[in-house]
Amino acid sequence: MSRIAYVNGQYRDLRDATVHIEDRGYQxxxxxxxxxxxxxxxxxxLPKHVARLQRSLGELRxxxxxxxxxxxxxxxxxxxxxxxxxxxxYLQITRGVAHRDHAFPVNPVKPSIVITAKNLxxxxxxxxxxxxxxxxxxxxxxxxxxxxxSVALLPNVLAKQQARExxxxxxxxxxxxxxxxEGASSNAWIITKEGAVVTRSAESGILxxxxxxxxxxxxxxxxxxxxxxxxxxxxxxxxxxxxVTASSQIVMPVVTIDGxxxxxxxxxxxxxxxxxxxxxxxxxx
Ligand code: PDD
Numbered sequence: 001m002s003r004i005a006y007v008n009g010q011y012r013d014l015r016d017a018t019v020h021i022e023d024r025g026y027q028x029x030x031x032x033x034x035x036x037x038x039x040x041x042x043x044x045x046l047p048k049h050v051a052r053l054q055r056s057l058g059e060l061r062x063x064x065x066x067x068x069x070x071x072x073x074x075x076x077x078x079x080x081x082x083x084x085x086x087x088x089x090y091l092q093i094t095r096g097v098a099h100r101d102h103a104f105p106v107n108p109v110k111p112s113i114v115i116t117a118k119n120l121x122x123x124x125x126x127x128x129x130x131x132x133x134x135x136x137x138x139x140x141x142x143x144x145x146x147x148x149x150s151v152a153l154l155p156n157v158l159a160k161q162q163a164r165e166x167x168x169x170x171x172x173x174x175x176x177x178x179x180x181x182e183g184a185s186s187n188a189w190i191i192t193k194e195g196a197v198v199t200r201s202a203e204s205g206i207l208x209x210x211x212x213x214x215x216x217x218x219x220x221x222x223x224x225x226x227x228x229x230x231x232x233x234x235x236x237x238x239x240x241x242x243x244v245t246a247s248s249q250i251v252m253p254v255v256t257i258d259g260x261x262x263x264x265x266x267x268x269x270x271x272x273x274x275x276x277x278x279x280x281x282x283x284x285x
Pocket of ligand 1: 185206
């Protein structure tokens with residue numbers, strides 16, 4: 001079955017789905033994106049993703065190309081046309097097409113929008129969670145506005161590649177004060193030996209993850225101890241458990257950091273419990 005992409009008002013076969021070479025997303029990374037999980041053909045926590053999308057666009061002064069209601073219809077149609085039951089949708093909006101000039105186009109242009117949807121292997125994702133993943137730490141070298149979900153991801157790309165080359169799956173950025181900020185494509189968490197779940201505040205240094213937000217409800221309802229504060233790699237090495245969160249992975253246990261085993265060296269029971277409970281707290285649409 002060929003895949004279908006929504007591009008600026010049309011559903012196109014992926015092979016024919018194109019954007020202009022003077023799109024500002026292509027030339028300047030002048031755009032934003034969202035990734036949502038699809039489960040049972042439904043979108044997980046779509047309103048939260050749309051709210052973050054609107055915020056990211058607002059920060060960059062890019063207009064929403066359609067209303068949230070219409071966007072929802074188009075997302076569902078893209079999922080339907082691609083027959084996605086379990087997988088992800090990818091949505092990207094850029095400032096649009098204009099002759100290359102760093103400043104915004106003088107005459108307003110229409111933002112470009114692309115939406116794709118693809119099936120992923122649920123079994124593979126579950127197997128990864130059962131094994132756990134390895135993480136390396138790298139110096140933070142991103143711009144301070146990581147709260148904007150911008151498509152400008154070069155530091156993240158390079159960090160992720162470094163992780164892969166070192167046999168790990170994710171890279172955690174460490175800021176100038178020696179604290180972990182977040183992963184190249186996920187938020188970072190540890191669970192202390194005292195059973196407290198720890199993650200950094202979303203006020204600075206990280207993207208406010210939708211998975212992170214929903215997981216806070218799971219943690220509260222399970223009456224687990226929670227500490228919103230930064231942690232160092234050294235504290236993480238000595239933690240009982242560690243994990244990352246992202247829409248494409250939900251709660252993914254971490255079993256090594258910089259080659260050091262975390263806890264017992266296998267996915268921790270609390271991380272697995274949080275993973276198991278997660279979808280009871282997310283909204284499906
Ligand atoms: N990444 N931090 C960064 C830098 C991310 O790229 C992501 C998501 C997250 C987690 O956000 P959320 O829980 O809303 O997915 C945190 C997506 C999945 C990606 O780039 O593919």
